[in-house]
Amino acid sequence: MSGMGKTGAARGRPRAFDRDAALAAATRLFWERGFEATSVGELTEAMGIRPGSLYAAFGDKRALFEEVVHAYRRSPVGAFIGRALQEEPTAHRAFARILREAAAVYPDPSHPAGCLVISAATNVTAQDAGVATFLRGLREANLTAFRDRLRTAQREGELPSGADPAALAGYFAAVVQGMSQRARDGADAAELTAVAELAMAVWPAHAPDGPAAPG
């Protein structure tokens, strides 16, 4: 083991910029404008580096974007849905929390409005269709997670047997995506919170013991 150096020993010239800070700057730009509407010229300026450094550190524009997305999904804004599904004991609490947190986080002025996964690749050239497909896959995974959670809730008796978990999943997915869009259009937390509270009103109630009284 003669050549075993220190673990942290860098071999060549050290990087002159903070990789995480550069990634954060790129995230902000992609989040605000989307993949194709963000040029590498704007990226290098915002990241404070020259094109060569960007390509050496991140590969190319597409690889940088995918790394941005993966980092975003581990961030509070990008992970709150999965966290709510995992942490809340009931489906009702999970979806109520998802909608309320979306209402608070999507219009938060400390970062670009809305959800990056929902809005960063909606208008895309034919040659960059892969980027749109990539994000669509993530949205599809969210929809599946919604449906799975609701099916579990139905199996466990939280949801009445008459409820339709797949339909509810599609509904909540549409509401969340709509809230992201509304946030990008300038809707504030108060308005989106009202939307969230209204949206939860569709939650299916268990049928009462006796037949419903006619109006």
Added chain:
Amino acid sequence: MSGMGKTGAARGRPRAFDRDAALAAATRLFWERGFEATSVGELTEAMGIRPGSLYAAFGDKRALFEEVVHAYRRSPVGAFIGRALQEEPTAHRAFARILREAAAVYPDPSHPAGCLVISAATNVTAQDAGVATFLRGLREANLTAFRDRLRTAQREGELPSGADPAALAGYFAAVVQGMSQRARDGADAAELTAVAELAMAVWPAHAPDGPAAPG
């Protein structure tokens, strides 16, 4: 009045292409990809004309897009919301019809999925921010129309006094925009119809005469 010719008499060389058909081809492209992701090269190819003809007939890319949007708003797909608000006697019927028609029309395979006004300018360069603002204004007008209709309904007693017309308007706007997004992601009419039916469940009921019985 010696020089008064026939009304329909064309003075110079007649246009060699069908202007409406060319506009329809441009609509389809802008609808599918959005404003910036559609190049004038793709436009001229789809329209079957050369760049000079496009610029002579429509001005420039931006003017062509705005003409596309105005034509779209007069088409069945672009006008169903306004039509429902005008034609239905009650707000409840109007919004139920809006959601059901959105569920049918957004995924209709005879044209690109979703709503052009909602999705054609979400990712946009700084220099084309005006296009995004233009469409955002149309969406804002829709939201205002929703709110006005719901306020009227409340004034006329259709909506209970405890209801919040502005919140409901934001809710329906978010649901419609979410349904458009879901259609672009491949959701079919059946799934979106289920979303529409669920979404109408938030409609406020008048309070019963006596106090509500606790669960």
Added chain:
DNA sequence: TCCTTTGTTGAACGATCACTCAAAAAATAA
């Protein structure tokens, strides 16, 4: 010290972008 490795720099690459223009063509008016 010299070698190897990695990063930075600034100037470029070809491709595509939206757009223009002079010349030719096709119609009416005189």
Added chain:
DNA sequence: TTATTTTTTGAGTGATCGTTCAACAAAGGA
């Protein structure tokens, strides 16, 4: 026929796109 008006054509405008590369710089290893 000749003149006028409008459209079409095909080549070409400068700008910007994402990307590359040779030269130089800064670190560790021998």
